[in-house]
Amino acid sequence: AQSVTQLGSHVSVSEGALVLLRCNYSSSVPPYLFWYVQYPNQGLQLLLKYTSAATLVKGINDFEAEFKKSETSFHLTKPSAHMSDAAEYFCAVRSSGNTPLVFGKGTRLSVIA
Amino acid sequence: DAGVTQSPTHLIKTRGQQVTLRCSPKSGHDTVSWYQQALGQGPQFIFQYYEEEERQRGNFPDRFSGHQFPNYSSELNVNALLLGDSALYLCASSLIGDQGGANVLTFGAGSRLTVL
Numbered sequence: 406a407q408s409v410t411q412l413g414s415h416v417s418v419s420e421g422a423l424v425l426l427r428c429n430y431s432s433s434v435p436p437y438l439f440w441y442v443q444y445p446n447q448g449l450q451l452l453l454k455y456t457s458a459a460t461l462v463k464g465i466n467d468f469e470a471e472f473k474k475s476e477t478s479f480h481l482t483k484p485s486a487h488m489s490d491a492a493e494y495f496c497a498v499r500s501s502g503n504t505p506l507v508f509g510k511g512t513r514l515s516v517i518a
Numbered sequence: 519d520a521g522v523t524q525s526p527t528h529l530i531k532t533r534g535q536q537v538t539l540r541c542s543p544k545s546g547h548d549t550v551s552w553y554q555q556a557l558g559q560g561p562q563f564i565f566q567y568y569e570e571e572e573r574q575r576g577n578f579p580d581r582f583s584g585h586q587f588p589n590y591s592s593e594l595n596v597n598a599l600l601l602g603d604s605a606l607y608l609c610a611s612s613l614i615g616d617q618g619g620a621n622v623l624t625f626g627a628g629s630r631l632t633v634l
Binding site: 409414437439441446447448449450451454456495497499500501504505506507508509510511 | 522551553558559560561562563566574576608610617618619620621622623624625626627628
């Protein structure tokens with residue numbers, strides 16, 4: 406069975422500081438991994454996805470994530486936080502085909518001016 | 519291009535009642551998945567519909583049922599509502615077989631259900 410663990414339910418950073426949101430996965434087969442963002446009162450929006458083509462994945466709004474098989478991790482980073490990045494971030498995993506996407510519990514990012 | 523639209527956006531029901539939530543998928547998509555997102559939690563998979571049939575189901579009781587129409591739109595029905603059913607219900611659409619496991623779900627803004 407697949408699962409995702411997001412370390413830290415709440416992360417707070419200063420504007421302009423590095424953003425690091427942690428995600429560890431469990432999968433019996435090579436996984437497909439996703440990061441979604443949810444702004445207040447909105448649905449989930451895809452930030453980026455890992456599909457085995459490259460271990461470093463670049464997404465929208467300068468976010469990127471690195472797949473590390475040895476650490477079973479897929480952490481999300483952004484070099485410089487903006488106030489507009491304040492939102493809930495979800496890591497998700499799928500094993501293959503059209504199996505359901507399994508989400509972590511999310512990490513709420515706060516950006517302090 | 520309209521994305522995924524859901525209705526209603528908010529609703530309040532009492533215990534024991536029944537509710538129907540509606541979803542129109544993104545243009546060009548043929549598959550609809552429903553997720554339940556409780557407060558402070560990640561989305562939990564309820565079920566997926568393709569070709570008007572339930573194809574996969576998560577760990578939800580039979581009180582949760584659905585339907586997909588020929589135009590690919592979908593409904594989620596919940597009977598005998600419990601307080602614990604209070605949540606944001608998200609609909610997501612996709613195109614079956616597109617990119618295999620890398621298939622991307624497009625989400626609607628959700629329907630927030632409060633059960634009193």
